[in-house]
Amino acid sequence: MKAMLLNEYGESANFEVSEIAKPTVKANHVLVKIAASSVNTIDMMIKNMGADLPLSPAAPALLGMDFSGKVEAIGEGVEGYKVGDEVYGCA
Numbered sequence: 001m002k003a004m005l006l007n008e009y010g011e012s013a014n015f016e017v018s019e020i021a022k023p024t025v026k027a028n029h030v031l032v033k034i035a036a037s038s039v040n041t042i043d044m045m046i047k048n049m050g051a052d053l054p055l056s057p058a059a060p061a062l063l064g065m066d067f068s069g070k071v072e073a074i075g076e077g078v079e080g081y082k083v084g085d086e087v088y089g090c091a
Helices: 041-052
Strands: 002-006 015-019 030-037 066-074 086-090
């Protein structure tokens, strides 16, 4: 699947279109086909500060926590959602 990744951190770093493996659904999780996501203030802090910010993932990094889309798969133990439900949230 396509994703926008940061291969390095810093103010001049750019997000790059990349191919990554599609995640599999886990117990107590849902898999959402993303229709829209955002890069917000926290994401920009991570991009600019990198390892200086304790919550930064290792590069290459997939940022953007806010999302909307449709439920594509449901993991064992999930109740209240079904495939096709439109959802939004913060991962």
